[in-house]
Amino acid sequence: xxxxxxxxxxxxxxxxxxxxxxxxxxxxxxxxxxxxxxxxxxxxxxxxxxxxxxxxxxxxxxxxxxxxxxxxxxxxxxxxxxxxxxxxxxxxxxxxxxxxxxxxxxxxxxxxxxxxxxxxxxxxxxxxxxxxxxxxxxxxxxxx
Numbered sequence: 001x002x003x004x005x006x007x008x009x010x011x012x013x014x015x016x017x018x019x020x021x022x023x024x025x026x027x028x029x030x031x032x033x034x035x036x037x038x039x040x041x042x043x044x045x046x047x048x049x050x051x052x053x054x055x056x057x058x059x060x061x062x063x064x065x066x067x068x069x070x071x072x073x074x075x076x077x078x079x080x081x082x083x084x085x086x087x088x089x090x091x092x093x094x095x096x097x098x099x100x101x102x103x104x105x106x107x108x109x110x111x112x113x114x115x116x117x118x119x120x121x122x123x124x125x126x127x128x129x130x131x132x133x134x135x136x137x138x139x140x141x142x143x144x
């Protein structure tokens with residue numbers, strides 16, 4: 001169980017990478033061991049926690065982690081997937097070992113302004129985009 005290790009990286013590990021980790025854990029049928037980390041770990045985004053709960057996944061107890069701590073621990077991953085913008089992904093460390101690096105760009109939920117309802121609506125779209133990308137990626141690697 002968890003033969004393929006995947007690390008999702010974004011800036012704060014508060015939203016996008018947390019959603020990607022949760023969806024891969026939920027959809028990966030035990031084949032994957034997903035983790036997430038940030039370049040500058042922050043606090044979990046409460047709107048993200050709410051929209052993930054709507055999707056049936058509770059991430060409220062998750063802690064944010066530093067990508068550099070994982071790197072210093074010598075952890076090895078089969079895939080390192082950045083889910084931040086291009087500028088953020090360029091700051092990600094190079095992980096040792098046989099690793100495939102992928103970049104999936106998603107809007108940063110922490111930059112969304114407006115009322116709580118407006119934030120919920122936009123973050124739901126990001127959540128759904130991340131879920132679709134995970135599903136598509138799983139289909140693409142299953143065919144190999």
